[in-house]
Amino acid sequence: MNLLDPQGPVAAANSTILVDSVFIMLAIVVPTIIAILGFAFWFRASNPRAHFQPDFVYSGRVEMVVWAIPALTVILLGGVAWIGSHQLDPAAPVPGTGSPVRIQAVSLDWKWLFIYPDQRIATVNTLTVPAGAELNFQLTSSSVMNTFFIPQLGSMIYTMNGMVTKLNLRADSEGKLQGLSAHFSGDGFPDMMFDVDVISPLAFPDWVAATAKSDAVLNEESYKKLMQQGIEKGRPTYRLDDPRLFDLIASQHIPPGPGPELISDAGRPHSGGHDAR
């Protein structure tokens, strides 16, 4: 999950900006730290060779330089931020080979549901994508906020109930990656890590066909069962009954997921916690 080992163009651009910004700032920061330590050492009271200048308390030239150095750095970095924000806007297209794959991600308590509306399939806690194709994500949440993040593909984004966020990514090489939720969402939060299988574009239709044969069907009823609080250790796959399921969730036609059930009137509900173990 190394951020400096990107597996797609978005992550590569993100990490380039990250590294460049660090180096731009290091060019200022390193000399400053050296100067702090150097001045502190040289002007120690016990050093007879240091020249004591108690009246050196103002210098227009020095003032100009000390305002200019951080200002120039920020102008440079501000440019990086402005251009980077626009080029790497999560919703900006990421052209790829072949037809884009639409994926609708829903964060549940506490698992990820990935719906492939065009392929009429859905998976839980595993995301299978073809290498090289543009991945168009639409994201929402069944209950509380989460953040969808595949570190080696770049750009994370929030999922929020009743709202849809957009994110476009691309995975360039086949292999296994990991994704996670990067926004604390309750007791089962650490179990919201998911697998990302990047497979060859040729194998993708086969995978779709195999998944479509799944016995389990995802529709409103089974979704409502799935959204109950709990941890999913397996990697279930579904045949998608209604391709509009995501819209029903995002538009709150399916009401938000329930929280923990209260078993006593005291302030200490137990159900949620036990699920998480």
Place this chain on the structure above:
Amino acid sequence: MLGKLDWSAIPFDQPIPLIAGAVVLFGILAVLIWVVVKGHLPYLWHEWITSVDHKRIGVMYILLASVMLLRGGSDAIMMRIQQAVAYQSQGYLPPEHYNQIFSAHGTIMIFFVAMPFVIGLMNLIVPLQLGVRDVAFPTLNSVGFWLTATGALLVNLSLVIGEFARTGWLAFPPLSELSYSPGVGVDYYAWSLQISGVGTLVAGINLVTTVLKLRTKGMNYLRMPMFCWTTLASNLLIVAAFPILTATLAMLLLDRYLGFHFFTNEAGGNVMMFMNLIWAWGHPEVYILVLPAFGIFSEVVSTFSGKALFGYRSMVLATMAICIISFMVWLHHFFTMGAGPDVNAIFGIASMIIAIPTGVKIYNWLFTMYGGRIRFETPMLWSIGFMVTFIIGGLTGVLVAVPPADFMLHNSMFLVAHFHNVIIGGVLFGAFAGFEYWFPKAFGFRLDDRWGKLAFWFTFLGFYVTFVPLYVAGMLGMTRRMQHYDVAAWRPWMFVAAAGMAVLTIGVICQIVQIVVSIRNRDALRDRTGDLWDGRSLEWATSSPPPVFNFAFNPDVRGEDAYWDIKSRAQQQSLEHEVPEYHDIEMPRNSPTGFVCAFFATIMGFALIWHIWWMVILGGIGAFATFVVFAWRDHDEYVIPADEVAAIDRVNIEERRSLVSMAGTV
């Protein structure tokens, strides 16, 4: 009768909080019994609890912060151990407990350690630096302190009665709404902050008024010490920002108690509004904490370099620029919400702009050292440690202000490392520098040098060993608040961080030992001059500890670095005249208003948390009645007769005479 409260609220099944609670309770009881048996209770009541003396209140704030630092630190140790052992296992803390710990850690460290520490130092020092006898509203000051203490008490009560929030320190909805957090945890969180928030707000109003309205003769704005300027800026931010927090939490409480829908998923509630509001307070809050620390470093660096602060006016400008810009950057806390490139870029750049005045400050401290005669006393070590550490924190801060970089680093351990880098390296180092620097002023004896320096080196080193691994873990994709994880690459870094925590703990132990050793050797460490460090501002112009009236005569200020000026010209007013004419001094009377009001506020807060409505009414009426009684008072001042002032001041002058004539030769 007791609302939601019953025996199931006591966590009999969880040994850790129960034992911790029992130990603390036992400790409190032991101290109380000792106080009563030894007959110290009247002393405590008259000299401390009901005191409206800004110095005493300042000391109590710092004491509260120190105790809470131990609590928040224990949480940190537990978290670091959990993350070190919870690889492919549940560790030793179940999620519902771990989640409370990190929520409590953040809440306590910000609201009940950092805030009271800096407010305590401002209370203690600012009136002295301004050359005045007290703050603008002495009784209100006491109310502010005791309400803060109420908040701290409620948070700690949650350890043994009920639970604390499991939502993180900002309690984002919808997770913090009733449907997803049905317990009392979020209520403990919100009511503690509401009550202590009132305390903070009155402290802010009080200090702003003090700086604006109560300055001694000749102390115009551009002659104020830097610490007074940063106090002004910080408290202006408190006055502007804390009402936002109060309103936001009030809306959350309306959702939870009365079924409103400000931030719920249903009925048009909007979680994004909460994010905006809480950070509209939350980002200025960062500067509320760090600006006073900047002020402390300005005082310390200048004193120990034997020079006036370099670029004083530039520093003032930088301080006020930070004060204003800090209100325009809140959105950088959620670049990943999908706001769009223009919004993200504008807030990213605004956030970077804050780095300009901050950078200027660093350079001005640097040039204050240039040409100085630097004495490496403990406060100076903290300051140099700060400058180096804070620059690195600033670098990573500007990095996460670049939206595309933040898309990778948001909420990660990298971010955790960043804000600890600025809050430990900035605020905590500043608080410790101020503590070491002004302790002799407050108590009349200096702190042991050797233990102080050991504490610095262990803390400094421990900080890096703890948080550099978190930077690395963040670069390896690790997000924050993980109760357990299965990624092998993160594990070694969690081990190193846990080891660093051990080093940090040694630093804290050294600090405690330092205080104990210094108190035992206080006669040897006594400072009779009142000006231990060869200081430059007016707090050093009076004895240590200062008399209750601070100054027998209001000092006459003729330039920056008022006391240095007086010393250089060796013409302190009271020295010129052999027999100065003393006058009666009027001082505010002690008042139990703050303590009694906070007592009722505690009852009310506890009752609100547990839905015990009759008790809410009782507490509310009690707190209100306290104020009415206070408002009806006839006498709020007492007179210290001129003879007594003279007696106190003459001793002071005798002891200081030699020093002043000596400084005149510099």
